[in-house]
Amino acid sequence: MLIADASSIISFSRAKKLDLLKKVVKKIIIPEEVYKEIVVKGRGKPGAKEVASAEWIEVRKVRNKMRIAALPAKLGHGEREAIVLCEELEGTLLIDDLEGKEEAMKLKIKYLTTPNILQLAKEQGLIPNVRESFDELIRAGFRISDKTYQNVLLESGEI
Secondary structure, rough: OEEOHHHHHHHHHOOOOOHHHHHHHHOOOEEEEHHHHHHHOOOOOHHHHHHHHHOOOEEEEEOOOOHHHHHHOOOOOHHHHOOOOOHHHHHEEOOOHHHHHHHHHHOOOOOEHHHHHHHHHOOOOEEEOHHHHHHHHHHOOOOOOOOHHHHHHHHHOOO
């Protein structure tokens, strides 16, 4: 079960690759705050309409509101809800934010990132290589350090 923060969904939407994300993961669960961030606050932006009508994206309510408040304030509300929902559902978290990934590691939550999704897409034969799709995401605004970019391509056997 994959629970997502807004960042990956928005990144794939901006690059017009939301369908690739769907093919790789089949289904995503997002907390209400992530839905609001993408669809309500993001009205008119890439992904808003697609997420609002996507049958493969399920919105769930976080039960433990106290747990959300106990997470570091440096994390966004959507990230905190995604982490707590992930704990509640014992799933895997889809997140790109460094502080969010660090919190997931601290809490021993399994997580994937946007580059991991591209690597899975390549493994599943959905894309011929990671570099091309990765470059499209970067051109659409996905931010990543040069070192991480090189490491992803190295792990993918593309350099």
